[in-house]
Amino acid sequence: MSADADTPTIALLAARRSTPAVACAEPGPSPEQLERILTIGARVPDHGKLAPWRFVVIEGEARARLDARLAEALKASDPEVSPGRLAQQAAMFSQSALVIGVVSRAAPHVKIPEWEQVLSAGAVCLNLVVAANALGFGAQWLTGWAAYAPEALAILGVGPQEKVAGFIHIGTPTQTLPDRPRPDLAEVVTRWGA
Template sequence: MPAALSLLQQRHSVPSRQLGEPAPDEATLQMLLEAAIRVPDHGKLVPFRLIRLEGTAKLRFGERLAAIAIRNSPEMSEAKQEKERLRYTFAPLVMVVVARLHADSKVPEIEQKLCAGNVAYNILLGAHALGYGGQWLTGWAAYDREAAAILGLAEHEHVVGFVHLGTPQIEVPDRDRPALADLLGTWTP
């Protein structure tokens, strides 16, 4: 099997809690991200951007999100509050992939969002190819406008995902995958 297809066959997510140091160093991250942004882009709109969360910024971001969550659900248990605070602290690096939607474009918004989603997936694939692990997560914060404001997003920008990156700390078993025969059909006129 060609190496590129073997890479696709072996790719899997590593839970963010199981991602530790090291994350890609600066030169490796630059190389990874330059490759990740090479996505199909109808209209050459570049409908995406990236935000890096690392170090203490991950905890500060989680604390601000926890404050929103607690305000919205004052009955939230202490355990859930702590989970909200620490959600972004496990992996050494979190890349926020942002869709930048161009409402005035003839390119449908769904295509623009898919373009940004391809960036997130390319980060996962590239990280795997380089020997790192990753997990693409969303959660409520990806869809919350107050969370978007914390990140400095404009009204036309939306979080596509939080891609957690680091070195796998455990061997992650692959999950069951669907059978291609159950998914593939052939259209005939």
Template sequence: MSEIIDFLRTRRSVKPREMSQPAPSPEEIETILTIGARVPDHGKIAPWRFIVFEGDGRVRAGDVIASVYARKNPSAPQEEIEIEKRQLMEAPLVIGVVSCIKPHPKVPSWEQVLSAGASAMNIVTAVTALGYGANWLTGWFAYDRDILDGLGLKPDERFAGFIHIGTPTKPSKDRPRPNLSDIVSRF
């Protein structure tokens, strides 16, 4: 079996709390984003874009998330608000994959959303191939319009997810996978 097939067969996510420095270098980030943009894209319309959260950017994003959370949950204890503030702080790097639906006569919006998802998966795969850990997550804040506005998304954009990236601090355990007999049918 080829190395690539073995790699894909054993790829697994790493919990952000089980990641530390170093994060990918600027050159590696460029490679990761280049691979993220190399996905099926009917119509060549690039219905996705990326937001890189690193360093102080993660702190500023956390401030946006915590501020919106506190405003929408006025009775929330300060400890809860602090937890929300750290949503993007566990991993040293987070890449937000933004789904950007573009009106097109031949490319339905659903297909564009799938392309953004493929982009997120390519990022996860590239990160893992470079020897780092990755985890594709969303969370309540990925769907909150006030958060999206606060993080600079346009009204017609939304997050496909946040890819948390760093160096694994311990081996990642695999999770149960579905039996093919449960998910495959033949027509």
């Protein structure tokens, strides 16, 4: 194979784009596909083999129950919240077939910088998106209010020393959006030379 030929992996990475969560419909991954996605998600650089992240799978009826609890918490934290914003939160996790929360457990360590642990959680998020895409699903990596608000984190079971790296929405794509502009390499690449 020539160095210029695209392998299936290179073609997948070159074409990867986010599918809006609202366009990640049922059916979602089967239990076997979900296990595969999670296994690939966990296969990331992880200095010291700490697994400084964990998964929270939100599927089935649990999505609507979580949405209801988060909407209640949002209303309690901000009684002046707009009806539109409240409705958006009340459908956040139900809008896609499946959501995987990636929780960063980065913590001080005698040898492994905390920053490297955080980066590992980010790599997990991207691996989940790519794995879902490789299996034919749409996916989008989101955060939002539920990733940062203490009351939402408590509902999600995120501990005080943990952070949400992202919510990966996955499902069967109902639309294909045009690709967005990508960075011009001339603006983001430098070459070091002494």
